[in-house]
Amino acid sequence: MPPGIMNNTPSRRRAASAFLALGAMLSAGACSVANSGPEPSSGAAASTVRIVLPEEPPTLEPCDASLTATGRVTRSNLTEALTERDPASGELKPALATEWKQDSPTEWTFSVRQGVKFHDGTAFDAKAAAFSIDRAVGSKIDCNVDGYVFGGVELTATAVDAATLKVKTAKEDPILPLRLSFVEIVPTTTSTTGKVREPVGTGPYKIAKWDTGRSLRLERFAGYWGKAPDFAAAEYVWRGEGSIRAAMVKSDEADIAVGLAPEDGAGDAAVQFPNNETSYLRIDATKAPLNDLRVRQAINYALDKDGLVASVFAGLGKPAGQIVPAGVTGHSTAIQPWPYDAAQAKKLIAEAKADGVPTDTPITIIGRNGIYPKAAEAMEVVQNSLTEAGLSVKIQMLDVNAWLEYLLAPFPKDAGPTLLQAQHGNQAGDAAFTMGQIYGTKGAQSSYGTKELDELITTAEQSSGQERAAAFAKALEYQNKDVVRDAVLAHMTGILALSKKVSYKPDAATNDEMRLADIHPAG
Template sequence: MISLRTATLLATPLAALAAGVAPAALQARELSIGLAAPVTSIDPHFANAAPNSSFARHIFDPLVVRAPDGRPVPNLALSWTALEDNLWEIRLRPGVKWHDGRDFTADDVVFTFGRAPNVPNSPASFGGSLRTVKAVEAVDPLTLRIATSAPTPNLPIDLAAIAIVSRHVGEGASTADYNSGKAAIGTGPYRLVSYTSGSGIEVTRNDGWWGPRQEWEKVSFRIIPNPGARTAALLSGDVELIAAPSSSDLPRLRQDGAIRIFERQGSRALFLSPDFSRAGEVPFITDNEGRPLPKNPLLDLRVRQALSHAINRQGLAERVQQGMAEATGQWMPPGAFGHNPAVPVPAFDVAKARSLLAEAGYPQGFRITLHASNDRYPADAQTAQAVAQMWSRAGIATTVETLPFATYLTRMARQEYAMVQNSWGSTTGEAGSVLLNIVHSYDQPRRLGASNDTRYSNPKLDAQIEEALSTMDAAEREKRVAAAVAASVEDLALIPMILFKNAWAARRPLAYEPRMDEQTLAMGVRREN
């Protein structure tokens, strides 16, 4: 590998010729990035998970992309216009080529919209982003008409989640075909070279990309879930940029003159999701003697309130996350669209938690297992352990089982757990994303509640969510979204805990443009003298 450092040895055309290297090699630059979480598939529609979507941006283009601050900006779509409340027209970018040289057309978008919500064995569908799309028409090769079943003011933002794939390659292609590279033909700034599940990915620059020429000729992504190992790889120069540096390593990294830190408040919340799918016995819940309980205690709001009050959120943010998170009672930071200032951070009150448990009929508590990933979010396993200790002090004896994210996600989607530590990054920049995908009842035909893996269901709240997200007037829509946030928190459809801050660390002279959506993109890495 010609690294950033060694490439500078060939500083002039004369030096390059003397070394027997063609002048074109002077432009060659390679970049190595250490990722914190695994990319579980190259198929951009297999799982609506941030690591997958982040990497997909290198190979596949969406119609709309999000700027680092979350704003939607044109990409394959040059413009979008609401002709009517239920009808949108999208003008596509001309001259775009697939990696194999074929022309990108509106028909590829029609194919993509049919494929994205219907990938076999998907553990987290993209259906929510296309929930109201009723019909898609290719008016001509560069014009689309999208008819929706209801007013959908967020449609342009929703479309940013959908990577566009080609009909001529994607028709009949399986997820395995994308993982092997056979079907990984996109319009993006990079081409796939190799993918090794759980280990690494290599890409090379697409010199035929319609956008600005990328600085990096080759990029290697290394999957390094262990935060200490990521820091070590950065300090040794094995990688030039790492995502999500450990909060415990940040003070040391800040003092290292060879390292720069880039931060931004994120829109990812960490929360707990109780199982609502069973009325009777629930796996991983027993009485204190180990006998299954005859009914699901998590269906009792008082039990959920007790679990919430037993959590010291400030302690999680300050001690477990070491300042790289904020305590929260909802899932969007102040100032974000739909954040409800009337929803407080729940009080940490162990006595109240015990009182609520007794009132619900569990004066001696019960036993529960909390399931969590151990390689996906900052200090995810440690946070779960801390919550378990807090719950145990309140009378609910809690054990923790952590798993690799890919396994955890698949089992969670099958409702195998009683309580999960879960997370959602609202990359749309507004609170409706969680309401739509996680709080709304699971309704596969209507593509609602696509990530509602614990099967919470509240028909009254469903109607409130749908009305809010169909309101075209922005000010009124925000009021209704904020009201739905308050209603879901009151019923504890999920138990919010903390909001993460996003961080990256890079070796000088590299710089990274920090993003609200936590995506780690080679396109955002540049050299600064």
């Protein structure tokens, strides 16, 4: 999250212990343990859960854990936050903070959990919490969580004593505790001048070995403050081909494979789940011909979303008209997917060309390998549709690290006009985690914004209750009608493969946060 990464998709969900168990715990003698018995060919040790990913994490830096490829390993496994949101109920729950209260419109007090240790043996306290907030928010190391979650929110964090943290905001922020669920807590010895690749956290696992390009192994942290997870270790490997990932589960080389497509052949091991991701194309509206509203409208009319979902996505999705899905505060029921109208797309392009817009300027689709199944095929469909509409379009598929250069500001200056293949999830449940950073003029992932849209977003962010929902919906409707910065494609459905040796129930947060404590031996 980014995504996807796999993106740019933020999430935080660490449910309380009552929500963690997927079933009653069985004794070791009553159930099989993944990798128990004969040593598998992969060399994984007994009591190790084996997970195969579409890509290697670019980093495990905690302040970039709102990126999918980083967050699915880091969040709730290596590091934890002060608060956490249960994806099923939407309720905000205690994590490293046990309780919190709002003292005034701009001031909050948090009581932090006592007796918690970091992986290096140092004690967690309010000073570490204040340090982590300062490091992640408004820092000079370009933390993704800063722009993605806080979007210019100014705050100060102060440790009153070891057990008490005060956080003040420059303006009223009704959802500050929810925002802080994205700030992973690290010790005060963590660098503030650069990002760390292998973090120290308070989570139930710590890094044992990262063999770059090959595998990543986590081991259970003996000093963990909470309930110990079932598996002593977790081993991650990565394979770009979905069919290979699925085959690894079927051949007992892995226990879980993520990011699969129907044709990858997972068979009986396949598990479908709503992953809360929305696929879209970000339009660079600052460069011709994309700076013409008619061209941006034409892009939306030219795309057959129903056909894309039915064919390339094999029905695993639903055509979408807005990046904020139903169930998230601010979703607008008035916005429907743009209708497929190839004739109208051609007409708009022709009108723009007649007015001197350089519609023959090459536009580059910046795609990302593995962002979702059949990512390259989806962009080929888009390319064909836009070419037929009268635009000149080429595709450049990139691996995640190179793609990130285009996702996050500052963007490459010599790229020319671009369409960025992206994906966004909002497991936090509030449009504030979408609007500012994606559509705001200064948003970390925004290629274009307007003063009017900024004002609508600001009004929504400072509202609460039903007024908040209505204000965000108004901002989304304005974006869809008067800005048209995106071509939204579909709300997606995920597939993973699950070995019969393990029990795991994926949910809306799984794509961005695969919590190892939720994975159990199958009884």
